[in-house]
Amino acid sequence: MDALEYAAVRGLRLSEDRAKRIGELSHQSDVFMTMHGAYYISLASRNLDVRERSKARLIKGLHFAPLMRVRRIVFHPGGYGGLGREEAFTVIRNALREVWERGDGPQSGAFLAPEIAGKINMFGSAEEILRLCVEVEGCIPTIDWAHLYARTQGGIKTRDDYLRILNLYEETLGELFTRNMHFHISGITYTEAGERAHRPLGASWGPDILPLVEIVREAGYRPTFISETPEPVIGALYAKFLLDELERSNQ
Numbered sequence: 001m002d003a004l005e006y007a008a009v010r011g012l013r014l015s016e017d018r019a020k021r022i023g024e025l026s027h028q029s030d031v032f033m034t035m036h037g038a039y040y041i042s043l044a045s046r047n048l049d050v051r052e053r054s055k056a057r058l059i060k061g062l063h064f065a066p067l068m069r070v071r072r073i074v075f076h077p078g079g080y081g082g083l084g085r086e087e088a089f090t091v092i093r094n095a096l097r098e099v100w101e102r103g104d105g106p107q108s109g110a111f112l113a114p115e116i117a118g119k120i121n122m123f124g125s126a127e128e129i130l131r132l133c134v135e136v137e138g139c140i141p142t143i144d145w146a147h148l149y150a151r152t153q154g155g156i157k158t159r160d161d162y163l164r165i166l167n168l169y170e171e172t173l174g175e176l177f178t179r180n181m182h183f184h185i186s187g188i189t190y191t192e193a194g195e196r197a198h199r200p201l202g203a204s205w206g207p208d209i210l211p212l213v214e215i216v217r218e219a220g221y222r223p224t225f226i227s228e229t230p231e232p233v234i235g236a237l238y239a240k241f242l243l244d245e246l247e248r249s250n251q
């Protein structure tokens, strides 16, 4: 309830004046701003024009970030474009290095935050996203726990499942990770191909976020939780309720 992911999922279609107005409002209301980039970004596309347009979209995001006070630009790198996994990784990594440089990344005040993908045929396993963050300056991970749950066929259930991922990221990225934790949460349904549809948080679908919330509280992490449930505000209230209850029960 104190962070907002501006959904530029069909492209960044607003004027600079409007972007500045959003920045002013976020300042007045003390809302932490992030942005979700276009769904059709595809950095390793077979079509070279699509690759160029995808880079241009991210560069525009970096230019708009300081106007809107956006600190993280979340995006899906796209598919593998018919390439082998290693080759796709190299193409995407090089594209992001170029985006960071051409978009004046260090001046933007924002990170590029590639997201774990829910569909198995899309680039973005936990390991691929982590490696991008190691090899590209200006990258932090967006851990979408629902996507990871779907991609691993329900593999995020217990406290140990969450800890395995958090420890891997923390050991590899250190403070870059722990100071800039960015999580997406929602329920999800999946098939053998991975993600099917986002669902509300709660008992009917996985993943159960209670173990995650407990770990966060115990470790003193300060992640930004973005709710991606069908009604995002209800998901956000639910997550905040869990955090507040745990806080109270430990006082």
Ligand SMILES: [Zn+2]
Binding pocket: 115, 144, 147, 184, 228
């Ligand atoms: Zn997400």
